[in-house]
Amino acid sequence: MCGLENFLLLTTKPVSLLKECFDTFGQPKVIAHTLHSCNQNLGICCVGTEKGLLMTTEMQEIAIMEDKPLLTGQTDSVKEAEIAARLLLDRGQEYNIETPHGFLHVTLHGTGSTRRPAILTFHDVGMDSKSCFSSLFKFEEMQEIVKNFTVVHVDAPGQEEGAAPYPAGYHYVSMDQLAEMIPSVTQFFNFRTVIGIGVGAGAYVLSKFTLKNPDSVEGLVLINIDLNARGWMDWAAQKLITLTSSLAEQILGHLFSQEENSSNTELVQAHRERISTASNLTNIDLFWKSYNNRRDLSIDRSNTLKCPVMLVVGDQAPYEDAAVECNSKLDPTTTSFLKMADAGGMPQLTQPSKLTEAFKYFIQGMGYMASSCMTRLSRSRTTSLSSSYSLEGSRSRSRTLSQGSVGGNMPPSPSNTMEVSC
Template sequence: MEETKEVVKTDKFGDVTVYVSGDRKLRVFLTVHDIGQNHKSFHQFLLHEDMKAILSKFCIVQITVPGQEEGAETLPNDYKFPTMQEMGTEVIPQVLAALGCKSKDVVGLGVGAGANILCRYAMVSAYDVLGLCLLECSAESAGFLEWGQEKIASLQLNMKGMNPTSESYLIWHHYGNAKHQKLKEVHAFHDNLYKTMNPHNLACFVETYMARTNFMDKLKTMKCRVLMVTGSRSAHVKDVEKTYTAMDRQNSEILKLDGGDVMDDNPEKLAESMLFFLQGLGLVASVVSRKMSRGSSFSRDSL
């Protein structure tokens, strides 16, 4: 996937790194990542055969939360890190405007903290967003146990840099039940944390997510269609289910797939579900899933 790196200067939060692929005259497919990650966490899934066919119809815009890009310099001590609300209501609109992309009819894909940010964006840009696919999304503020885990993780990151305590929390956050974690993916995640992530900047993002505000009572104001997704072994199943119950059932649906990190563990089913979700929005009507293509392969080959 060829992408162009863009650096957008925002009014309050300095430079924001964005990666853009495709024709900017097309509808925007917008991604926002989770804590402990950056835009590269989407790459393997977006390169899935079914997703490549879908994304050919979009301009892909991947926002990296400030300071989370690979090899990022340490943010200054006086830097005001954006809140979750500011990321959704100020940073995203400024980025899309600066890129000159077609900002109407946006489709979003977010994970964890990124999903929370996209919800906030959709609520203030109601007529710009067609649909959101939200993985492991919680609209509540952090509970006491989660707050404590995140606080310890952020303190350790600032005091020691990347360390086993913070790493263990982030692995649990992304992969859930330790007994079922895929060693290959966990090792890759471990390497990314220690080799490419700036621990001070990551601590800022963790603290911001820890301080997120509750917007459960505002979910019914969302006008776009929403596909909520969680993994059967995810650490966030109950949070996702609770968030879904507060949504308008006419505009939302929930999907539980096998695995902890569903983009890694169940990419084909997630891609197929996204295809049907987008077709329900009146988009990508000409795209056929590989499963359906295989079912009709005999008739095509015999022509």
């Protein structure tokens, strides 16, 4: 497929007609294998220029034009069309980037020219960047952050929506190799530094990348992190589960808490359906096996992550204990531990408001968005701080706040690491 770097949407038709230009997933149908794609009946024309490995389905520049002045009564229809067109900008530009271990599919939101670090995300097993992060990054309160940073979502090889299944016997990349592919992404976009957000397997990959490239990462948000390789007991249990459970059920046990799976919540049902019917199920299985064969990250106090880290886990989540162990191995002066009540296994989907607030104060702690106003969670944290501190003052490493976010000034203590329950 040829690349389209820039293309222009010209329309005077009502917004209802624009729907015919998109498939059921909201992707434009007017993009073809040619540089010029037009639909005269709808009055829509896309014009683009070729550029290397770029693959995009979005618009960078939009203009609403008419040969004659607008007639009375047409203003609302044209405005609706313009709004619908501009909504496409939120979908981002898609790229296939060559790396030492194959191609990575990434989606860029923003210009990429900001002097601030880019926000780079990496999803979990059984998901892609859209299913893992769309709810969080489309959340209303998150837009204040998104408009100030370039955001790039990375898909593990073969995990993006619509990816072709790998052939039988295909040798999938290891978790170490996945981490070695990230520098190609930052170099492609000329990112000097990034703030990483990883979930599960993605948290492992970004941690590995940060250990090898400490100067490239300004901060990390690690959700459901597990630093350790599977032990013999875990390996035996996984073998038994493989014999008795489908791939979808295995991954659901990884993504969600036992309570969520037992209750068969709507979120669990939706992901079961999505995984079971995925056209790239073979690829998902390969990624799942690669994650289960991961090695220990070998992090301890003498060899730890150098950047600020926010650990996030839902209460009763499958990796709650692993996140607590990770917390004990990180620098207490630069680590925050966010344990989220009623969040289950995927807090970025079930509690986007609280996670957004926590992330806002995390990046404020790095000196960005200092003028952002205090909101509900920070006010709650302020009022509950003194009582929580007095109750937990004997703890040498962490202290629990009854409600809260991650910013603000903490009372003096032997350790600056904090555990925040909200």
